[in-house]
Amino acid sequence: MQGGSWHFTFSAMRAAHLAPQWATLAFLLALFGFGAKAGLVPLHVWLPEAHPAAPSPVSALMSGVMLKTAVYGMLRVTFDLLGHPQWWWGLVPLAVGLFSALFGVVFAATQTDMKRLLAFSSVENVGIIFTGLGLAIVFLGVGMPALGALALIALLYHSLNHAFMKSLLFLGTGAVLHSTGERNLGRLGGLIHRMPWVAWLTLIGTLAMAGLPPLNGFVSEWLLLQSFLFAQDVPHTFINMLLPLGAAVVALAAALAAYVMVKFFGVIFLGQPREPSLNRAHDAGALERIGLIWLALACLALGLLPTYVIGALRTVVEQLNGARLPHANSPWWLLVPLPDRQASYSAPLFLVAIAAVVGATTLGVRLLYHRRVRRAPPWDCGFGALSARMQDTAEGFGQPIRHIFQPFFAMKRELPTPFDRAPRYRVTTADRIWLTLYLPLGSLVQRIADAFAWLQQGRIATYLLYSFVTLLVLLALVI
Amino acid sequence: MKPIEILTQVLALLAALAAAPLFIGWINQCRAWLQNRSAPSLWLPYRNIRKLFDKDAVIAERASPLFRVAPYIVFGAMAVAAAIIPSMSTRLPFTAAADAIALVGLLATARVFLALAAMDIGTAFGTLGARREMMVGFLAEPALLMVIFVASLISATTALPAITENLATQHLGLYPSLAFTAIAFTMVLLAENARIPIDNPVTHLELTMIHEAMLLEYSARHLALMEWAAALKLFNYACIGFALFLPWGVSAAGDGPGALLASIPLLAAKLAVAGGALALIETVSAKLRVFRAPEFLAIAFLFAVLGLLVHLLLGA
Amino acid sequence: MAGVPVVLQLLNLCAALLLLLSFAMLTQRRIVNLVNLLAVQGGVLLVATLLLAWRTGQHHLYVSAALTLALKVVLLPWILHRLIRRLGVEWDTEPLLNIAGTMLVGVLVVVFAFGLAQPISALASTATRNSIGIAVAVVLLSFVTMITRRKAMSQVVGFLSMENGLFFGAMSATYGMPMIIEFGVALDVLVAVLVLGIFFFQIREQFDSLDLHHLESLKESSSLEAARPLEEDS
Secondary structure, three states: OOOOOOOOOHHHHHHOOOOHHHHHHHHHHHHHHHHHHHOOOOOOOOHHHHHHHOOHHHHHHHHHHHHHHHHHHHHHHHHHHOOOOOHHHHHHHHHHHHHHHHHHHHHHOOOOEHHHHHHHHHHHHHHHHHHHHHHHHHHHHOOOHHHHHHHHHHHHHHHHHHHHHHHHHHHHHHHHHHHHOOOEHHHOOOHHHHOHHHHHHHHHHHHHHOOOOOOHHHHHHHHHHHHHHHHHHOOOHHHHHHHHHHHHHHHHHHHHHHHHHHHHHHHHHOOOOOOHHHHHOOOOOHHHHHHHHHHHHHHHHHHHOHHHHHHHHHHHHHHHHOOOOOOOOOOOOOEOOOOOOOOOEOHHHHHHHHHHHHHHHHHHHHHHHOOOEEEEOOOOOOOOOOOHHHOOOHHHHHHHHHHHOHHHEEEEEEOOOOOOOOOOOEEEEEEHHHHHHHHHHHHHHHHHHHHHHHHOOOOHHHHHHHHHHHHHHHHHHHO | OOHHHHHHHHHHHHHHHHHHHHHHHHHHHHHHHHOOOOOOOOOHHHHHHHHHHOOOEEEEOOOOHHHHHHHHHHHHHHHHHHHHOOOOEOOOHHHHOOOHHHHHHHHHHHHHHHHHHHHHHOOHHHHHHHHHHHHHHHHHHHHHHHHHHHHHHHHOOOOHHHHHHHHHOOOOOOOHHHHHHHHHHHHHHHHHOOOOOOOOOOOOOHHHOOHHHHOOOOOHHHHHHHHHHHHHHHHHHHHHHHHHHOOOOOEOOOOOHHHHHHHHHHHHHHHHHHHHHHHHHHHHOOOOOHHHHHHHHHHHHHHHHHHHHHHHHHOO | OOOOOHHHHHHHHHHHHHHHHHHHHHOOOEHHHHHHHHHHHHHHHHHHHHHHHHHHOOOHHHHHHHHHHHHHHHHHHHHHHHHHHHHOOOOOEOOOOOHHHHHHHHHHHHHHHHHHHHHHHHHOOOOOHHHHHHHHHHHHHHHHHHHOOOEHHHHHHHHHHHHHHHHHHHHHHHOOOOHHHHHHHHHHHHHHHHHHHHHHHHHHHHHOOOEHHHHHHHOOOOHHHOOOOOOOOO
16 A cells, blocks of 8 residues: 555555555564465464364364465565565565574473374464575575575475475374364374384374485585575675574474374384273274375475476476576486575485395395294283383373473473372473463453443433434534 | 596495495494404404394384385485595586585485484383484584685685595685584584493493384394495595595596505505594593483584684684 | 684684583583683683784784783682672572583584584685674673573673673674773773662572572562562572
8 A cells, every 4th residue: 555556455455665664564563464374483473273173184284274375465465465575575484584593492392292293383384484485585685596496385385294294294193083082192002003104104104204315305404504504695694693592493393293203103003002992993094095095195206306396396486486496407307496506405315225234234134134923911020910001101201302492491390298198190281372372362352342341331312312413523523 | 437437436335335334344443443352353243233134134024115215215325425425536427416505315214214213112221212313413504604605715616526636725724714614523423323422332221222222123134234335434534534534545537546546555544543533532531411412403503604704714 | 724823823722612612501501610620711702812912013902901901810700709799699509401402502603603604704805704603603602601590600601602602703893992982992891880789688688599580570460469479499
């Protein structure tokens, strides 16, 4: 509107040239709005409540697609409608994204509901996507278009990857939920024996989410880290020292994501069943299997063929703001994003190498040293009678994170004393942001609403009086 | 790709596989000397591995196929990592497929599979070990990445052989930034390879174990592969350290086979010194409480960040 | 870095060591080790001054080095150690919470100091001008050390470390301060330490502990609540 015309079409907005402060305001408001939709901290509180409540395929759509529409909106506003972003705008999504990534993954590590865990993991990935966005804005603002294009490609690739990985994981949890009726991690376990198809296909999603080569999670992380690496050429003094620290935070979030995924897969599928009813679990049906299989294949394909994906994304980025990634004359199986820096990655070759070595080892061991295999009870340190309750619970596995990242949590603990007849230990972790930001806001709104409650007198005569007074005022205005 | 490159690549892999247990044997010898004990034989790790391969495997009743497959994957990941690290030569064609960040990813793969295998049995010890190993891992990985970042910033690339070549041709001098990152790298090495002060590799007390707890259920050929993979991991880390901080003597592109042969005794010398230093550090340190390990790794991360900042400020 | 003279490399090394020592002081728990780190810091300053004196040929820097040796390496640590022994706090440790958070703040402070110092370095004309950022960082880190500590001795060490940082800054920016100023500052520091030592005895008399949180009870409160001694903490 500030641009002069009152048309709300895209072409009109593009044509409008805004003064810098209005453009900044527009950018920040867009970030607030789209960030809330995407689930950036501190506007993320709806995500862990909404995603688990939906049926699993819908949760998959919500995490995979709905959050990305916010990313699309942000990209549209920043690069298309606002034209030339100023470089320092990028610092806001960068900082907020990094904090969201860390926050999301730390909370994911302490969850006991498998879908809430995945929801918080979505918060983390959205944080990483917005970090890439911030980086792209910084690069494009200071006039480094190739690196800006790289950062944009990294974030778009990550959006794509996350859609497939998260959907795969949500469908896996859906299969588990359908089969066992349990969402609580404390009542699952050992399902790899009863549900092998679901387990092995979810394993692919787990490994992809943990960012392990040669799957797709690694590719987008690699691209993002590469663009961080060359951030030290940015010609502003504080920024070029702070950006490598941002890379360290991204690495921390990625490593924590691996932790969370090990917890997720290990507590649900590995170990012993924590409830006897789990022995009646059945494996996924044919349709469920197809759903899982095609997503797993997509994860594999996105991981093994990054050059094709980047080829497609490259045109998107060029259309968006004209920044182009330099072309490298490399074969289809080698990814070389920036030819003048010697950084390359080849997923197919990687996979072939690992498969070859593993295969050679297996073959060698089989041929030379194939002795018998005997089954026995596991090592119990002389205690005897190790029950299924003695393995790590979901809270137990998240305890180191809770200990190390204590300031993030609002934690309440009930500890047993030595004199309790029936000792119990209870810990509840709550989102500090909900308690400090939203609850006070909510109670404030409630109080304001209560203050206006006197308007609601309950007598018909009073309401007729309101209508009468309004009618008089309108007549006076018109005449 | 020239035949000599394929040769050096395969040679790097085989040499790592062959020499890793010897490195462990040497460290044990140094430790024994420092502690005034009589040393076990240098070849003991080889005999151990051979003995383990010859045994029948005992697997827990509830182990899944993941448990049986994990040792092969872990070993494979470590072996592929050994093929990327320029220990004797920088002419490793496979590094075009995997740079330093992919190397860190490989190490993460091994760690994840090890942790999953430990959780598979469902006893308290396995899950305890898995939890602690992942905790050490998620703190050590950013520190390792920062170390690699500093080296990459100096050399403007993330391919490890290119970094090595660049650092080897730098003017010989005192680089405080590299000194700081070297200290950070040593601390990460101690943490990731389960040495004192993070974890005691010879402990038999399950409640204090981190790495050993994950191997409790393995036996025979699976345990042999895991032990070999652990030895390979230490060897790889040592070679990464040499590639970043002691890059001289590694044969480069354009050198003849003579340079390759000459680099072998130099590598042996470096490994001997490194093994002695590692044994010394282990002897004078005490094992930390588990929740002091994050502080230890935070200090390592701090050193790496300091190295980065000093490099950006002083250009040194 | 081809062709950078050895002396300059050594000076850069000294600067880096100073930064490292400030971080070590930030995270050190034992008070005796803190004082030792301060002595080592003085030693590094001594080496840096000598190197600079040799390279630039300015003889007043030799005098400055002798002053540093006498005061910062020998006298002040000796006074502090004696104070520690007489106060009986040799085995005291500082209950540092959240080392990681403190270090993170330290890193951010260092980045700020480096960024701040870049325009100043551009104006200076000495060969060591890049180290001005490190000097500012040392000063700020000592300030953070003083903020995060509860024991009185640690605060003194932080104060002295700040002075060390300022001295290094003067050296790298202008090859040292005029001798009058140096002598004056040295005298001030010495007197400050002596006076603080006397104060510590008084504090210990009053509160039976050197924990500075006890001084909080000296705020304006109702006379009925006056100066209720807090629990003893070790």
